[in-house]
Amino acid sequence: MGEMNIASTSRGNAHATMEDVAKLAGVSLKSVSRVINAEPHVSAKLRAKVEAAIAELNYVPDTAARSLAGSRAFIVGLLFDNPSPNYTMNIQKGVYETCRDQQHHLRIDNIDSTVPAEKFEAQLAAMVRNSRCDGFVLTPPLTDNVVLLDFLDRSGIRYVRIAPDIQPDRSPGVCIDDAAAAAAAARHLWELGHRRFAVVRGPASHGAAGRRRQGFIDELHRLGAENPIIEAEGNFSFESGIAAGAKVLAATPRPTAIFAANDDSAAGVMVACSQAGLKVPNDVSVCGFDDSWVAKSVWPYLTTVYQPIEEMGRAAAALLLRRDEPDNVLHELDFSLVVRASTAPPPQ
Structure with a gap:
């Protein structure tokens, strides 16, 4: 894949140099270099002086030159x-x-x-x-x-x-803490009165997906869940959510609440509910994970766990x-x- 040229997004002064920054800040060229390269043990006072000079001159460091000057590629x-x-x-x-x-x-x-x-x-x-x-x-x-x-x-x-x-x-x-986050979703559904649950899992290779599944199930058991928890394989995708949703909705008795390991698959579950002639949340409650843009692009809007991606x-x-x-x-x-x-x- 390609590179994003960070410097090209700034309107820098093409004529300003590191020497100009050093002169304006009243510091050495080495001090300017240390600030630009985010080196440790730079005092707050020195950093502030150099950054003020950079802002005044609208100076943009040349990443190519910085790379040639040392072992870093930037x-x-x-x-x-x-x-x-x-x-x-x-x-x-x-x-x-x-x-x-x-x-x-x-x-x-x-x-x-x-x-x-x-x-x-x-x-x-x-x-x-x-x-x-x-x-x-x-x-x-x-x-x-x-x-x-x-x-x-x-x-x-x-x-x-x-x-x-x-x-x-x-x-x-x-x-x-993926397990604790999924446990919060389980408590929410339990407190609403649900007792028949299903889980749409994420990919087996994705460690966080496994922690979410386990956290949700463990919390239901801690709360006293007695009915079997229905599970279906998902792949963190919208399409896998449709297939997994159809599978868990075909169970007898049908679950009244479904937890999906991410929002994409939860949106797929909502489609599966519609295909089965069921309304969300009147017939089935659906909960996702991530709080992505998907959560507010479906109707009704999706209850979900927010993680700061x-x-x-x-x-x-x-x-x-x-x-x-x-x-x-x-x-x-x-x-x-x-x-x-x-x-x-x-x-x-």
Whole structure:
């Protein structure tokens, strides 16, 4: 895939130089370089002086020259293998914003992790050979792909993972508590009076999908659910939601509440309800996960779990660009349950 030229989006003064910035700020050229390159241990006073001079001159750093001057490429790689367009779009937006703020380019690659390991490694080698990056932001399910992680570690390439499931201390990462978020959805449906439930799962390779399923089911059991919980395989896509919805609605007795592991598949479930002659939420309540644009493009509007996808992208890129080595810890962000019109008490 191509690169986004961050610098080209700014209306910089083509005649201003780093020397002009240094002169206006009354500091050395080295000090200007340290601020522009986001190096650690720069005082707030120095940073403020340099940034004020940059703003006054409308100076845009030359990322190509910066790359030649040192070992950094000033390019962040973002890797996808995810069927949800909403998720990829929002992660991309968050990572891009951090790149823009820190004067970096963004390179986006979509790689197929379902191919045999040997072919997958060949893809990775070609990608690294053809694009020099300072590191990669990994999104699920690549987050938990051991072949990819081993390849990056062997190559000495830094990476930050979003929502990792395996070996959480292997790299820096950002996440939410998916199990607790799905448990909140389960409590909401239970408190409305539902006692017959179904779950539309996400891809087996997606660790967060498994945590959501388990969190939802565990919470129902804790609340005292006695009826079997019907399950169907989903793939985080609208089409898979239609197929899974048709399957769970064919069960006897029919569930009165369906939890889908993301909004795309929840929207598909709502279509399956319509095809079966059922109304949402009069006959069946439907709950999703993500609070994407999809949640308010269906009718009735979708009850769902909000996860800060853009913020996760911003935070992951910021961790990657830290010059001091970040600890290999997970940074957990907040979630919330957004109640809309797709859930209601069950029919009597």
